[in-house]
Amino acid sequence: MIDQILVNIQTLVSEGKKCLVVFDLDSTLFDVSPRIERILLDFAALPENQARFPEQVAQFKDIRTHHTDWGITNALQRAGLDGHHPEFQEAVALFWRHNFFSNEYLKYDLPNEGAIDYVHAVANAGGDVAYLTGRDVFRMGPGTLEEIKQWNLPLNDKAELILKPEKSMDDAEFKTDWFLAAQKKGYQKIYFFDNEPVILHLMGKKCPDVESIFFESTHSGKAEPPPDLPRIINFVLNQKGS
Numbered sequence: 001m002i003d004q005i006l007v008n009i010q011t012l013v014s015e016g017k018k019c020l021v022v023f024d025l026d027s028t029l030f031d032v033s034p035r036i037e038r039i040l041l042d043f044a045a046l047p048e049n050q051a052r053f054p055e056q057v058a059q060f061k062d063i064r065t066h067h068t069d070w071g072i073t074n075a076l077q078r079a080g081l082d083g084h085h086p087e088f089q090e091a092v093a094l095f096w097r098h099n100f101f102s103n104e105y106l107k108y109d110l111p112n113e114g115a116i117d118y119v120h121a122v123a124n125a126g127g128d129v130a131y132l133t134g135r136d137v138f139r140m141g142p143g144t145l146e147e148i149k150q151w152n153l154p155l156n157d158k159a160e161l162i163l164k165p166e167k168s169m170d171d172a173e174f175k176t177d178w179f180l181a182a183q184k185k186g187y188q189k190i191y192f193f194d195n196e197p198v199i200l201h202l203m204g205k206k207c208p209d210v211e212s213i214f215f216e217s218t219h220s221g222k223a224e225p226p227p228d229l230p231r232i233i234n235f236v237l238n239q240k241g242s
């Protein structure tokens with residue numbers, strides 16, 4: 001599947017046509033579970049939280065996030081923190097929200113398997129690259145640029161980063177509107193990788209000519225992934241059956 005995309009790009013580019021491959025960042029190119037884990041551990045390391053919630057914080061020594069986690073609930077539940085202490089839940093949720101959507105913790109993200117190489121392979125095949133993310137400029141712009149540098153992802157006149165100008169914008173509307181504009185730029189073919197079913201459903205409605213691929217990692221649970229889309233669990237090339 002993803003191997004074939006590279007072949008298609010090479011073919012079209014050799015015919016003088018333009019191709020674009022668009023990647024979501026969170027839970028598509030990057031596994032955000034190390035970011036979540038770091039935030040939870042930092043919450044537990046703060047003396048004020050240790051004083052306020054001694055029993056709960058003691059259980060944080062066992063806390064581990066999985067790449068399939070959505071937010072903090074799964075990891076807290078696995079550590080035995082089942083939501084029966086509203087004051088604690090509120091404090092940890094607030095701390096998480098403040099730090100997850102910030103520049104400071106993005107350095108803890110890890111690329112999903114094969115992701116960095118695949119983006120380079122797209123660029124080497126002659127495709128244009130776009131990182132299209134629901135992260136917003138103000139809270140996460142500088143950190144996202146750092147992260148792109150940290151992992152040596154291409155960023156140049158053929159590889160651009162697009163962040164939400166306002167955090168209040170709806171991710172699905174923001175992304176599909178961006179594609180409506182991108183479709184006017186003379187691309188023969190546009191591919192799009194994302195992990196969020198809500199976005200992929202709206203893509204099918206508003207931008208049916210874009211070829212979307214569901215990245216199966218974790219998602220909001222607000223919708224099931226569109227059943228007709230191809231799905232992948234990593235970006236490793238030359239896999240059996242791909």
Ligand SMILES: [Mg+2]
Pocket residue numbers: 024025026027028194195196
């Ligand atoms: Mg995502």
